[in-house]
Amino acid sequence: MKITLTCNTGLGTGGQGVCLANAAVGLSKLADLTVFCSGVKKPQADFPVYPLGYSELSRRLLATPLLRRRNDLAVLLSDLHFDRQVSRQLKSHSCDLIMGVAGQTHLGFQTAKARGAKAWLYCLNSYLPFMQKQIKQELKYLADPTVATMSPIMLQRFSRECQQADLIVVLSEVAKQTFIKAGFASEKVAVLSPFIDTNRFYPTAKTDNVFRVLYVGTIEPRKGLPYLVNGFTQANISNSELLVVGGTSTRALRIFMEKTLNQHSNIKQEFWDFSSADPTQVFGKSSVLVLPSVEDGFGLVALEAMACGLPVIVTSQCGAADVVENGVNGFIVPPRDPEAIAQKLTFLADNETTRIAMGKAARITAEQQTSERYQETLNQIFVMGNGY
Structure with missing residues (x-):
């Protein structure tokens, strides 16, 4: 055939x-x-x-x-x-x-x-x-x-x-x-x-005590990044940082990111080429990955983060919700809901032991795929x- x-x-x-x-x-x-x-x-x-x-x-x-x-x-x-x-x-x-x-x-x-x-x-x-x-x-x-x-x-x-x-x-x-x-x-x-390749994406020891929220992907309308930014700022977690890895796809989102970076010193943007760079350098310094998509066929980065031992927060319109078990290896929130994101971020920041346990469960899930x-x-x- x-x-x-x-x-x-x-x-x-x-x-x-x-x-x-x-x-x-x-x-x-x-x-x-x-x-x-x-x-x-x-x-x-x-x-x-x-x-x-x-x-x-x-x-x-x-x-x-x-x-x-x-x-x-x-x-x-x-x-x-x-x-x-x-x-x-x-x-x-x-x-x-x-x-x-x-x-x-x-x-x-x-x-x-x-x-x-x-x-x-x-x-x-x-x-x-x-x-x-x-x-x-x-x-x-x-x-x-x-x-x-x-x-x-x-x-x-x-x-x-x-x-x-x-x-x-x-x-x-x-x-x-x-x-x-x-x-x-x-x-x-x-x-x-x-x-994903769980030998390339694997847990590494975090070397600081910053509660670092990670977003990885192109900043485009369907990915819902503004809802994460709003949720992160609403949570107002002490000693925290939102790390956005990726570039913008539209003029309005570029302006949004410029304003966001100017107004919030604890929101940062970086650019990585994971086809050549070691992805654990980014995932390893993070506490949780959030994928606030309003539409996503899957969102492979969520599975990559889970393989690196991170709990994830995804929306119910993100395909990665298939592998997320609420409260076990991450959370599923409604799309376009900054308050729900803020609530889950606050919970994870306030409960380090639970967050670490969820990260271990996330790794097990990734290994099963x-x-x-x-x-x-x-x-x-x-x-x-x-x-x-």
């Missing part, structure tokens, strides 16, 4: 890239795998990987000062270019199953299915119209004129991909529920939870999705 995986990103780059790389390795154990990805450099792999370049129109748009805020258009142009390249390749490259990332694979699905292949849609976020709704609500809250929503054309393509797909694969039960609420049958949506368990789930999905 021949499988083709398509993704308009680099394998192993960022949270989504890691999920895609893991999926590629898993699929390569099931059949003859070929990967089509973006970029010009061929990554090292035990299976064929073909980089298909970049969209020049998208790159030119992002390089133009007056147009670079049109991230929605840049993403659409990039995905359209990639999808066309994949479709051309599939006219001469046969496959029995194509697995493509949501929003990037409408034409690829058409071509592959016309030649008899089955199609799996790999959705790394929640149901995209749900995601769009959350982003729009945040832009209204931020009074942000920046166009950071998804293009209507992308949503149309996604709708067609869902219709074409024989199976939809998501990262969490949280994400699956957004599809079910949209009217999809439960059996059409499979959950493939990610895992193994590559073997991932492969077993993928095997089951493979059997189910192909009717064996």
Whole structure:
């Protein structure tokens, strides 16, 4: 059997890239795998990987000062270019199953299915119209004129991909529920939870007594960072610090961060490249990780923090809630609720012994999300999705 995986990103780059790389390795154990990805450099792999370049129109748009805020258009142009390249390749490259990332694979699905292949849609976020709704609500809250929503054309393509797909694969039960609420049958949506390298992410001794709250990720509307900032300042914990690791994606959030850093000396921003730097240097000096997302397919950084022995606070609309047990290895709070975040931060700051015990429980949880368990789930999905 021949499988083709398509993704308009680099394998192993960022949270989504890691999920895609893991999926590629898993699929390569099931059949003859070929990967089509973006970029010009061929990554090292035990299976064929073909980089298909970049969209020049998208790159030119992002390089133009007056147009670079049109991230929605840049993403659409990039995905359209990639999808066309994949479709051309599939006219001469046969496959029995194509697995493509949501929003990037409408034409690829058409071509592959016309030649008899089955199609799996790999959705790394929640149901995209749900995601769009959350982003729009945040832009209204931020009074942000920046166009950071998804293009209507992308949503149309996604709708067609869902219709074409024989199976939809998501990262969490949280994400699956957004599809079910949209009217999809439960059996059409499979959950493939990610895992991380617990040898690379591991507990280290904290060397100071600062109660340090950690956020890691791009500062974008759906990640909900303003709610964490508000919750942290409301908690007003003595000898505390909020460390934000990541850059901003919109003008309004950049202004928000500049004001926040100017007004609060105990809120800091750092930039780390975890693909090359030792992640324990950041996680090891922290007390808790908070992921205040209003939408997140999973939020791999939560599992990374748990592997490093940190309790985590995530929202009920964050896929990582799948692995969080309230009061045992972390807390699940409602989205857009700074008061709930403040309450949990205060509890963790006031109860060090409990916090340490929760961190140990978090490590155990991360250790249970193994590559073997991932492969077993993928095997089951493979059997189910192909009717064996």
